Amino acid sequence: MKLRLQITKESGIRFISHLEYLKTLEKAIRRARIPVAYSQGFNPHMKFSLASALSVGVTSRCEFLEIYLREKRPLAGLVEDLRHNLPMGIHIIRADLADDKAPKLMAAAAGASYHVIIPCGADPASAIAAYEAAESAPYTKHHGKAKGKEKNKVIDAKAYIPAVSYTWNGETLELDFDIRITPTGSMKASEFLELLSGSFGLPLALTRADIARTDLYGEDANGHKRPLISEEEAIKD
Amino acid sequence: MHKDLPIDILSAVEKPARYTGMEFGSIVKPEEETDVSFCLAFPDTYEIGMSYLGFKILYAALNGVRGVQAERVFAPWVDMESQMRERGIPLSSLETSRVLGDFDLIGFTLLYEMSYSNILNMLDMGKVPLWARDRQIDDAFVCAGGPCVFNSEPLADFLDFCMLGDGEHIILEVTEAYRAWKKEGKPGGREEFLHRIARIQGVYVPSFYMVRYHENGTVAEVRPRYEEVPPVVYKRVEKDINDLDYPTHPIVPYGDTVHDRIMLELFRGCSRGCRFCNAGMIYRPVRERRPEVAMQLARELVPATGYNEISMFSLSTADYSCLEPLVRDLLQEFREDKVSVSLPSLRIDSFSVKLAQEVQAVRKSGLTFAPEAGSQRMRDVINKGVTEQNLLDAVSAAFESGWSQVKLYFMIGLPTETDEDVLAIAHLAQAVQWQYKKITGHYGARVTVSVSNFVPKPYTPFQWVGQNTKEEFDRKHMLLKNAFASMKNIHFQYHDSRTSLMEGVLARGDRRLSKAIYRAWEKGARFDGWTEYFSFDTWKEAIQEAGLTMDFYNSRARDENERFPWEHTSCGVSRAFLYREYEKAREAILTHDCRRSTCTGCGVCQKLGVRIIDWKGKEK
Ligand code: SF4
Numbered sequence: 001m002k003l004r005l006q007i008t009k010e011s012g013i014r015f016i017s018h019l020e021y022l023k024t025l026e027k028a029i030r031r032a033r034i035p036v037a038y039s040q041g042f043n044p045h046m047k048f049s050l051a052s053a054l055s056v057g058v059t060s061r062c063e064f065l066e067i068y069l070r071e072k073r074p075l076a077g078l079v080e081d082l083r084h085n086l087p088m089g090i091h092i093i094r095a096d097l098a099d100d101k102a103p104k105l106m107a108a109a110a111g112a113s114y115h116v117i118i119p120c121g122a123d124p125a126s127a128i129a130a131y132e133a134a135e136s137a138p139y140t141k142h143h144g145k146a147k148g149k150e151k152n153k154v155i156d157a158k159a160y161i162p163a164v165s166y167t168w169n170g171e172t173l174e175l176d177f178d179i180r181i182t183p184t185g186s187m188k189a190s191e192f193l194e195l196l197s198g199s200f201g202l203p204l205a206l207t208r209a210d211i212a213r214t215d216l217y218g219e220d221a222n223g224h225k226r227p228l229i230s231e232e233e234a235i236k237d
Numbered sequence: 238m239h240k241d242l243p244i245d246i247l248s249a250v251e252k253p254a255r256y257t258g259m260e261f262g263s264i265v266k267p268e269e270e271t272d273v274s275f276c277l278a279f280p281d282t283y284e285i286g287m288s289y290l291g292f293k294i295l296y297a298a299l300n301g302v303r304g305v306q307a308e309r310v311f312a313p314w315v316d317m318e319s320q321m322r323e324r325g326i327p328l329s330s331l332e333t334s335r336v337l338g339d340f341d342l343i344g345f346t347l348l349y350e351m352s353y354s355n356i357l358n359m360l361d362m363g364k365v366p367l368w369a370r371d372r373q374i375d376d377a378f379v380c381a382g383g384p385c386v387f388n389s390e391p392l393a394d395f396l397d398f399c400m401l402g403d404g405e406h407i408i409l410e411v412t413e414a415y416r417a418w419k420k421e422g423k424p425g426g427r428e429e430f431l432h433r434i435a436r437i438q439g440v441y442v443p444s445f446y447m448v449r450y451h452e453n454g455t456v457a458e459v460r461p462r463y464e465e466v467p468p469v470v471y472k473r474v475e476k477d478i479n480d481l482d483y484p485t486h487p488i489v490p491y492g493d494t495v496h497d498r499i500m501l502e503l504f505r506g507c508s509r510g511c512r513f514c515n516a517g518m519i520y521r522p523v524r525e526r527r528p529e530v531a532m533q534l535a536r537e538l539v540p541a542t543g544y545n546e547i548s549m550f551s552l553s554t555a556d557y558s559c560l561e562p563l564v565r566d567l568l569q570e571f572r573e574d575k576v577s578v579s580l581p582s583l584r585i586d587s588f589s590v591k592l593a594q595e596v597q598a599v600r601k602s603g604l605t606f607a608p609e610a611g612s613q614r615m616r617d618v619i620n621k622g623v624t625e626q627n628l629l630d631a632v633s634a635a636f637e638s639g640w641s642q643v644k645l646y647f648m649i650g651l652p653t654e655t656d657e658d659v660l661a662i663a664h665l666a667q668a669v670q671w672q673y674k675k676i677t678g679h680y681g682a683r684v685t686v687s688v689s690n691f692v693p694k695p696y697t698p699f700q701w702v703g704q705n706t707k708e709e710f711d712r713k714h715m716l717l718k719n720a721f722a723s724m725k726n727i728h729f730q731y732h733d734s735r736t737s738l739m740e741g742v743l744a745r746g747d748r749r750l751s752k753a754i755y756r757a758w759e760k761g762a763r764f765d766g767w768t769e770y771f772s773f774d775t776w777k778e779a780i781q782e783a784g785l786t787m788d789f790y791n792s793r794a795r796d797e798n799e800r801f802p803w804e805h806t807s808c809g810v811s812r813a814f815l816y817r818e819y820e821k822a823r824e825a826i827l828t829h830d831c832r833r834s835t836c837t838g839c840g841v842c843q844k845l846g847v848r849i850i851d852w853k854g855k856e857k
Binding site for chain 1: 243244249257258261263491493540541543545574
């Protein structure tokens with residue numbers, strides 16, 4: 001059995017790193033005395049995983065945690081025990097139990113939704129229209145250096161983010177968009193903002209971007225969004 | 238302090254999670270239920286402060302009292318400081334973003350001298366007047382505790398009061414006294430409150446004492462200004478630590494701290510009597526926790542924290558009377574939970590190595606030993622009581638059990654040291670390396686030699702000695718560098734002499750140094766314990782501008798009868814004992830450990846009405 005949870009990373013703790021978030025969950029699982037399975041071997045480690053790493057500074061309502069159990073327990077009790085042992089800033093939104101063999105949630109993730117609040121000094125209408133109308137929007141991903149050479153990769157943002165909706169009140173811009181997750185990669189919300197600012201002339205205060213991941217979803221056969229943890233059997237907060 | 242810190246600042250600084258709090262176990266009480274707010278301030282980074290047991294103990298003790306809210310603040314790293322100053326954001330607590338200056342009490346941990354400039358900086362950033370005499374009735378009281386509090390004189394002008402010794406009760410008594418004084422409408426001004434707490438054993442109010450100096454700069458007299466103020470303040474000492482509350486539900490930080498694990502304190506004090514060691518004097522006598530109490534604490538700590546490692550914590554853990562059975566019981570008890578046990582320091586014997594082997598299933602890292610000095614004579618001078626054979630036996634045991642990396646700690650600049658003694662460090666390291674060959678049949682042991690510079694500390698038998706000068710330290714470093722240059726696989730590291738010399742000034746300083754610390758801070762001194770930020774020139778200038786010289790404090794040898802600036806704040810160890818030890822040192826005569834033998838006459842037990850608590854042979 002595995003316990004699958006949709007949890008949050010809220011504003012107050014948005015700056016803890018992915019690794020710190022993982023370690024925090026590991027300790028919470030131990031405090032909650034969840035009957036978690038361990039790997040075999042000399043240095044056994046707890047069997048759990050988190051779908052799709054979140055950038056530092058981004059809040060989320062859709063972190064997906066999968067914990068492999070060594071024994072069966074009722075869902076309600078597990079959720080209750082874990083709930084009491086999470087620090088401020090992490091809450092459980094939805095949970096279910098699945099078979100060990102069920103595919104990893106990460107593998108099922110087809111896209112993520114973002115909501116961004118960012119100061120913007122000019123009417124964004126034309127810039128965003130230009131992005132949407134563009135056939136392609138090349139963006140250079142910086143992968144740092146490898147063997148002394150810059151290891152960059154040019155991607156087409158439109159392949160990941162076809163559409164954007166927005167509101168603007170004269171000072172602050174609010175953006176909503178979905179980013180596709182493909183087997184060969186994805187794009188970060190912050191990279192998209194950089195592109196809008198750099199290539200489409202949108203005067204964004206990039207360092208002050210308040211980025212929230214609002215959803216991480218799968219896709220059904222028709223290409224429609226499907227929740228990673230289905231609502232029917234789940235316990236909801 | 239996250240409430241005031243915008244996204245762009247937090248994303249621009251290193252390790253932003255240092256500043257955002259909200260950890261599991263942190264405590265926030267409603268404002269309307271808070272009578273007294275106490276800010277526990279640590280004058281270094283979050284990662285270091287959160288690893289300090291005393292800090293956890295006080296946080297739990299204070300927050301355990303209804304109406305008292307204890308919060309935390311750490312020194313913001315330089316990148317954060319510049320961001321905050323640029324935007325006029327004051328330093329505030331992690332729990333409720335309360336600005337430092339709005340607290341009732343602020344208590345600094347004095348863990349090492351090189352953090353003093355950070356204290357001033359934190360007060361300044363927190364809108365607290367720096368000089369105690371400038372604080373008004375509604376300003377916070379600034380106090381201090383921790384190991385360096387036995388000579389707090391260099392900070393005397395900045396501190397309203399100090400708390401000496403074990404903290405768990407004294408801090409509550411002070412806090413209650415504050416609550417009463419506040420409720421009464423703060424009668425008699427700040428002075429009145431200080432008078433009230435000066436009656437509590439262990440509380441020292443620097444401004445209640447006047448210091449007179451001889452023409453040559455040494456102290457002539459330290460006299461209380463008021464009759465009811467004691468001429469000597471003795472530390473507070475808890476008779477039996479089994480009766481004390483332990484922080485069984487400590488804060489669990491998100492990120493990595495220096496000790497990101499359970500800290501299980503086994504005993505306080507150490508009476509091995511190493512003559513350079515300040516901790517070995519100020520925490521006397523040895524008081525052990527009963528093994529069943531330690532076990533019970535572990536049973537509470539594991540589920541309360543979620544850590545999977547328990548570190549057995551004490552000044553010299555291997556001396557704990559019931560270490561072996563306790564380690565075994567712990568491993569047994571938590572087998573299911575995959576909790577491991579670790580020993581922070583190893584004694585130089587094969588017993589320690591065997592135990593380390595037992596607890597460390599995987600050879601993660603090398604083993605560390607501290608012979609402290611290279612030659613036998615030198616080790617006898619410092620009363621280390623370890624022979625070359627002891628060390629070789631210990632490393633043999635380590636090599637036999639599969640370790641191939643050993644780290645050895647030494648000091649240079651010890652009293653009576655000759656070049657021969659210094660070079661003996663290299664010979665000893667080589668002997669350790671050769672031992673590996675003898676045991677395993679091949680070369681390739683990795684030996685790291687780490688050499689620090691001796692700093693004479695108050696309340697040690699070496700409080701009379703002159704520290705080596707910069708030239709002497711640097712020459713000795715060169716001697717060793719040359720010696721190690723021809724040795725393969727020995728990695729030699731040493732500390733910068735300038736930091737040690739400045740530490741030497743502050744450690745045995747008097748209250749005239751307050752001015753120098755202030756000047757150094759004004760000139761930008763911060764994080765002096767971090768080599769990349771320490772500026773010797775800044776301090777040199779500051780000391781000069783205060784009309785003082787470094788040599789007077791660090792390299793000057795003291796007369797037998799010189800009165801020290803710190804003697805009115807006492808840990809209970811008698812001056813006569815310390816001087817006797819100094820004389821024995823010069824003759825290289827050893828003094829035994831009183832822990833399981835006869836009293837050697839340091840005077841603590843008689844003076845403070847306490848005794849050694851040790852469970853050797855008295856188990857259960
Ligand atoms: S007074 Fe005697 S027994 Fe007590 S700590 Fe000192 S030397 Fe040991």
